[in-house]
Amino acid sequence: MITFLLRRLAAGVVLVFVIATATFFLTGLTGSDPAQRIAGTQAGAAQVAAKRHELGLDRPLVERYADWLGHAVRGDLGTSWFTNQPVSRVVGEALPVSLSLVLAAILLTAAVSIVLGVAAAVRGGWADRVLQVVSVVAFAVPNFLVGMILALVFAVQLGLFPAIGYVKPSVDPAGWLASITLPALALAIGAIATVAAQTRGSMIDVLRQDYIRTLRSRGLPARSVLLKHALRNAAPASLTVLSLQFIALIGGAVVIEQVFGLTGIGERATSAASQGDVPLVLGVVVVTVVLVVIVNLLADVLLGWLNPKVRMS
Amino acid sequence: MRRSIVAASAAAFLFGLSACGGGSSSAEGSQTLTLAIVTPPTSFEPGAMAMGGPEDHYYQAVYDTLLALDAAGKPAANVATAWSYDPSNTRLSLTLREDVTFTDGTKLDAAAVKANLEHAKKGTGEAASALRAVDEVNVTDAAHAEIVLSAPDPSLVPSLARSAGYLASPKALGSPEIKTAPVGSGPYRLDKSRSTSGDAYVFTRNESYWNKSAYPYDQVDIKHLDNTTAAINGLRSGQILGVSAISKDIVQGAKQAGLTVATYDNGTIEGIFLWDRAGENTKALGDLRVRRAINHALDRETIVENVKGGLATPSAQIFAPTTSGYDKALDDAYPYDVAKAKRLMAEAGYASGFTLTVADFSPVYPDEQAAMTESLAAIGIKVKYTPITADQAVGSIIGGRWPINYFNLTSSNPWAFAQLTLDPKAAFNPFHVTDPKVTELLETIRTSDSAEQDAAYKRLNAHIVDQAWFAPWAFQQGAYALGKSVEVTTVPGVSVPPLSGFAPAA
Numbered sequence: 001m002i003t004f005l006l007r008r009l010a011a012g013v014v015l016v017f018v019i020a021t022a023t024f025f026l027t028g029l030t031g032s033d034p035a036q037r038i039a040g041t042q043a044g045a046a047q048v049a050a051k052r053h054e055l056g057l058d059r060p061l062v063e064r065y066a067d068w069l070g071h072a073v074r075g076d077l078g079t080s081w082f083t084n085q086p087v088s089r090v091v092g093e094a095l096p097v098s099l100s101l102v103l104a105a106i107l108l109t110a111a112v113s114i115v116l117g118v119a120a121a122v123r124g125g126w127a128d129r130v131l132q133v134v135s136v137v138a139f140a141v142p143n144f145l146v147g148m149i150l151a152l153v154f155a156v157q158l159g160l161f162p163a164i165g166y167v168k169p170s171v172d173p174a175g176w177l178a179s180i181t182l183p184a185l186a187l188a189i190g191a192i193a194t195v196a197a198q199t200r201g202s203m204i205d206v207l208r209q210d211y212i213r214t215l216r217s218r219g220l221p222a223r224s225v226l227l228k229h230a231l232r233n234a235a236p237a238s239l240t241v242l243s244l245q246f247i248a249l250i251g252g253a254v255v256i257e258q259v260f261g262l263t264g265i266g267e268r269a270t271s272a273a274s275q276g277d278v279p280l281v282l283g284v285v286v287v288t289v290v291l292v293v294i295v296n297l298l299a300d301v302l303l304g305w306l307n308p309k310v311r312m313s
Numbered sequence: 314m315r316r317s318i319v320a321a322s323a324a325a326f327l328f329g330l331s332a333c334g335g336g337s338s339s340a341e342g343s344q345t346l347t348l349a350i351v352t353p354p355t356s357f358e359p360g361a362m363a364m365g366g367p368e369d370h371y372y373q374a375v376y377d378t379l380l381a382l383d384a385a386g387k388p389a390a391n392v393a394t395a396w397s398y399d400p401s402n403t404r405l406s407l408t409l410r411e412d413v414t415f416t417d418g419t420k421l422d423a424a425a426v427k428a429n430l431e432h433a434k435k436g437t438g439e440a441a442s443a444l445r446a447v448d449e450v451n452v453t454d455a456a457h458a459e460i461v462l463s464a465p466d467p468s469l470v471p472s473l474a475r476s477a478g479y480l481a482s483p484k485a486l487g488s489p490e491i492k493t494a495p496v497g498s499g500p501y502r503l504d505k506s507r508s509t510s511g512d513a514y515v516f517t518r519n520e521s522y523w524n525k526s527a528y529p530y531d532q533v534d535i536k537h538l539d540n541t542t543a544a545i546n547g548l549r550s551g552q553i554l555g556v557s558a559i560s561k562d563i564v565q566g567a568k569q570a571g572l573t574v575a576t577y578d579n580g581t582i583e584g585i586f587l588w589d590r591a592g593e594n595t596k597a598l599g600d601l602r603v604r605r606a607i608n609h610a611l612d613r614e615t616i617v618e619n620v621k622g623g624l625a626t627p628s629a630q631i632f633a634p635t636t637s638g639y640d641k642a643l644d645d646a647y648p649y650d651v652a653k654a655k656r657l658m659a660e661a662g663y664a665s666g667f668t669l670t671v672a673d674f675s676p677v678y679p680d681e682q683a684a685m686t687e688s689l690a691a692i693g694i695k696v697k698y699t700p701i702t703a704d705q706a707v708g709s710i711i712g713g714r715w716p717i718n719y720f721n722l723t724s725s726n727p728w729a730f731a732q733l734t735l736d737p738k739a740a741f742n743p744f745h746v747t748d749p750k751v752t753e754l755l756e757t758i759r760t761s762d763s764a765e766q767d768a769a770y771k772r773l774n775a776h777i778v779d780q781a782w783f784a785p786w787a788f789q790q791g792a793y794a795l796g797k798s799v800e801v802t803t804v805p806g807v808s809v810p811p812l813s814g815f816a817p818a819a
Contacts, residue, residue, distance in 0.1 A: 034704040036711065038355060040362075040439035045711075045740065051437035084356050084492035085510040093509050148542055156549045163546035164553070165513070165536065261349075261536070261543035263512035271539070276704030 008300060012293030016286060023285045024068060027278045028061045034081055034276035055081055068282065077286065078279035087283035090268065095287065097166045098264035101256065102249045104184035109191040110242060117199025118231065121207060131196060138193035143252050147186035147259040154182055164261030183260045187252050191245040198241045202234035236303050243299035247292050346530040346815055349538035349547060349556040353511040357495035359429055359479045360436020366808050367557045372479055373812040374516040374533050376497035377413065379426065379478035380470065386635050386725065386806035388474045392421065402465035407458045412523050415482035415498045423458035426450065428483040430460065443472035465759050467766065468728035500528040512537055527813045548572055554799040557809050558792035561622035567794035575810065576624060577803035579791030580633035580725025585685055585784040589716035591746045595669060598716055602661040604781035608647035609654035610692045613786045620680040625787035630778050633788060635805045636727045638770030646778050654692045666693020672706065672715050673698035681719045713743035721789065725806030727770055731755060750776055
């Protein structure tokens with residue numbers, strides 16, 4: 001297992017390096033020149049040239065890359081060209097926003113989808129059919145639309161939640177929970193549909209296995225058969241889908257953050273990309289890839305714990 | 314079944330707990346002014362910021378300006394209580410208040426003014442460009458300074474009421490910290506510990522500010538918000554009290570929600586800017602008849618109604634209504650007349666039209682670009698669009714890559730506008746087109762006194778319209794959407810109402 005994890009870790013490091021390098025050269029080769037935009041429309045040629053020099057845009061691309069990489073491996077991701085803030089600080093402030101959303105959405109997804117999936121598999125009949133129809137509808141509805149409706153009803157009309165903004169948990173825990181509830185709900189809807197459908201399918205397969213019939217015939221309590229034996233064997237497939245959903249939710253957060261005026265990683269990524277703020281784009285990309293690698297590793301560990309066959313393979 | 318009820322109850326509790334926290338963040342009714350701005354501040358360093366966009370609110374909170382703008386958008390006393398030029402218009406004398414102190418305890422005096430102007434002139438922003446004629450700043454005594462110019466500059470005084478006039482503590486100037494930690498003498502201080510960079514900025518009252526009564530709020534919170542839905546929801550829920558209505562969606566959304574939308578002349582002219590007016594790369598544009606045909610092809614009234622949601626004033630001229638160069642008669646210099654436009658095209662030898670390759674600005678200005686495409690198509694001019702990224706837009710225009718573009722630019726400071734678009738070396742005269750009459754009139758404006766200057770501006774405006782250097786369609790109206798508990802006094806010629814213009818609703 002340790003060798004397996006070390007191999008995955010090494011692959012993750014290579015992945016971070018390759019994606020960061022590709023991003024650097026892709027942004028460098030677009031011909032973007034944000035100096036004029038930073039200096040302002042009415043800035044003269046001399047001011048723009050001075051800004052270009054200050055940003056190092058008059059240096060060869062390879063030289064700039066070597067410089068960036070040298071600093072990045074030491075943990076210095078540079079300074080945002082537009083806000084003059086250290087990239088590590090900008091990302092460090094945005095990351096908790098996105099992680100709050102995504103983790104809340106994942107917890108919600110895990111809890112709701114397992115209950116729904118197991119219920120549909122065990123009960124069958126109308127419960128199963130309702131779940132399947134609701135899954136298709138929930139999967140088809142874009143999460144930004146769900147977000148807009150939730151904001152309109154629960155924030156604007158009823159005033160139960162804030163419509164925009166993020167509250168740090170260290171400042172106000174209840175305010176933090178309120179600020180992420182609607183966005184997390186909007187984000188989780190599609191994921192719940194996907195994971196619930198996966199759980200239902202896996203549970204139906206497992207419940208048809210001979211060993212389940214044997215356990216039942218030996219008189220084990222139904223709850224024990226269901227939760228200790230059937231669900232544990234059905235869980236790896238759901239967990240794999242859930243870990244994939246985590247990555248998809250980070251992508252989905254880009255839109256949801258905009259709808260709720262949250263400055264998370266997604267909002268930072270889109271605004272930095274549209275402005276041509278290369279250091280911030282690179283910082284966001286590096287941190288996001290590292291996050292994805294960590295989540296995949298954790299999923300591997302969890303799968304290994306649930307199913308020893310994974311460790312062996 | 315029992316477990317389902319327990320699960321449902323737990324979910325309801327969680328939901329309820331969350332809901333409890335929602336109401337506390339409302340800004341309505343408090344002495345905190347919460348505004349939203351579409352862009353975060355780039356830098357708080359004097360000389361590095363933009364001249365007058367929506368981000369002005371960040372800077373107005375912490376910095377005093379040498380001069381202010383009055384209700385008509387004209388320069389007015391602020392830190393400088395009096396100012397006057399010598400007969401040659403190359404020496405500007407300033408008299409300063411003597412009761413102003415920066416938040417680090419440094420006195421705001423003539424030496425501080427000198428340090429700021431010299432620092433801003435060396436900067437990389439628009440303020441540096443505005444101060445280009447400044448040769449030196451002399452300190453007469455603590456309360457008097459003299460700005461010496463290399464040549465007369467009619468735009469200098471108005472610029473001192475904008476970002477070129479921001480004053481930071483001389484001790485902080487040049488330090489790397491000032492980019493994110495301003496030290497000014499303005500009505501508020503930035504509370505960095507409660508701010509999140511690029512997202513939310515908290516400004517608390519500067520208790521020793523000399524003009525506290527002009528700023529009724531104890532605290533100003535500014536949130537970076539660039540999504541229309543979020544802006545409208547924030548206004549409707551009372552979480553924000555004001556946002557610049559940069560799109561007609563925000564205007565319509567705010568009006569539908571029963572909120573107030575304050576409108577004002579922001580001094581920006583928009584339409585088709587005909588860069589290659591000498592026909593260097595696109596021969597057809599060098600023909601005056603083609604440029605006039607383009608002007609006649611614009612249905613300005615309809616564009617204003619459909620594209621701008623009525624928030625603009627149709628016009629074919631370049632100088633804003635608040636300026637001395639404005640001439641109402643020129644608004645309708647090119648009436649909408651497609652038949653006449655086609656005749657002019659035929660006379661110029663382009664009866665079957667021609668094709669232009671233009672930057673695709675539709676991601677930012679979809680309706681404006683559609684209006685341009687449709688108007689030009691009506692007289693046979695086809696437009697092929699080339700995708701570009703947002704950060705390439707201005708650079709590619711200045712580099713002379715496009716013959717025309719949909720564009721907008723403020724002309725509330727006519728000399729600055731002329732220096733930016735009409736002068737042969739101007740950045741937005743990318744093909745460096747020269748015209749002896751334009752050069753002569755610019756020289757007259759530069760060297761003359763007020764009355765002669767005003768007349769020259771009018772003659773310059775008329776000449777530019779006659780020669781169809783541009784095909785403007787309207788002067789924009791600024792719009793600012795407000796929450797129910799706030800009212801605002803607007804100032805013409807600027808993109809957002811000044812921070813001092815906000816007050817709790819009566």
